[in-house]
Amino acid sequence: MATQQKTKQEIRQENTAEQLSRTEQFYEKNKKWIWGVIIGILVIWLASLAYNRYIYMPKCAEAQEQMFPAENNFSAGEYELALNGDGNVLGFSQIIDDYGNKAGKAVYLYAGICQLQLGNFQDAIDYLKKYKGKEPILKARALACQGDAYVGLEQYENAIAAYKKAVAVNDNVFNAGYLFKEGLAYKALGDNAAALKCFETIRDNYPQSVEAAEIARYITEVSE
Numbered sequence: 001m002a003t004q005q006k007t008k009q010e011i012r013q014e015n016t017a018e019q020l021s022r023t024e025q026f027y028e029k030n031k032k033w034i035w036g037v038i039i040g041i042l043v044i045w046l047a048s049l050a051y052n053r054y055i056y057m058p059k060c061a062e063a064q065e066q067m068f069p070a071e072n073n074f075s076a077g078e079y080e081l082a083l084n085g086d087g088n089v090l091g092f093s094q095i096i097d098d099y100g101n102k103a104g105k106a107v108y109l110y111a112g113i114c115q116l117q118l119g120n121f122q123d124a125i126d127y128l129k130k131y132k133g134k135e136p137i138l139k140a141r142a143l144a145c146q147g148d149a150y151v152g153l154e155q156y157e158n159a160i161a162a163y164k165k166a167v168a169v170n171d172n173v174f175n176a177g178y179l180f181k182e183g184l185a186y187k188a189l190g191d192n193a194a195a196l197k198c199f200e201t202i203r204d205n206y207p208q209s210v211e212a213a214e215i216a217r218y219i220t221e222v223s224e
Contacts, residue, residue, distance in 0.1 A: 066089075066090045066098075066103065067103045067107065069090070070083075070085070070090065070091055070092050070095065070110070073089075073091075074092075074113075074114065079113075079114040079117040079118055080118060082110070083114035083118070092111035092114060093111055096127075105131060105133045106131070106138070108127050108128065108131040108132075109131045109138060109141070109142050109145075111127040112124045112126075112127035112128035112142065112145060112146075112149075113145055115127060116128075116145055116148055116149050116152075119152065121152035121153045122149070124145065125146055125149045125150070128142050128143075128146045129146070136170035136172075137170065137172070139169050140166040140167075140169040140170060140175075141174070143163075143165045143166035144163060144177070147160070147161075147162035147182075148181070150162060151185060154188075156186075156189050157189070159182075159185045160182055160185045160189075163178050163181050163182035164182065167179060173206060173209050175206065176205075176206035176209035176210070176211040176212065179199075179202050180211045180215075180218075182198050183195040183197075183199050183218065186198065187221075187222060192222040195222045196219065196223060199219045199222065202215050203219065
């Protein structure tokens with residue numbers, strides 16, 4: 001048995017040696033190609049690192065710096081100036097054209113709200129749909145603003161769909177406002193039963209909201 005066991009070990013050693021030999025032969029035969037691939041990967045990695053450090057990151061910093069005046073104008077309610085700039089400072093639309101989303105994803109939300117406030121409803125929708133932020137409150141607001149723009153276009157079914165998505169993002173007090181707008185959109189379509197459900201949800205689930213203060217009147221209107 002010992003002899004037989006030794007023979008098995010020898011066979012394994014021979015197989016291992018043969019495999020190593022084949023590996024060495026493959027390397028010798030293809031070492032130029034192998035090193036070419038390794039060097040190519042290294043070059044790509046170094047180029048990516050250099051681009052990120054010396055081009056992309058400085059562009060991001062530059063774009064964020066350009067955002068400050070536009071954000072200040074937005075906060076002041078100067079939507080035209082915030083969107084288009086004045087020749088001295090850039091507006092959100094120009095920042096998007098020059099930098100894309102390097103200033104942050106919120107640039108599309110800002111631009112969309114500016115267009116909405118200026119009554120440019122389709123342009124507002126186009127910007128708002130490009131906003132891909134994950135923060136729940138801002139994500140819901142972007143969807144609700146799409147709903148507002150669709151209402152401006154009298155596309156009430158699309159508005160309702162947008163408000164529903166906004167409500168589904170996160171359960172918080174802002175949902176009362178979105179439900180209220182959804183109810184008004186249903187009312188505009190003549191669907192009082194659906195509007196009633198929205199208004200009753202505000203009454204029952206968000207009694208402390210601003211919308212709940214006068215919701216009884218709207219419930220009465222769609223119940224008649």
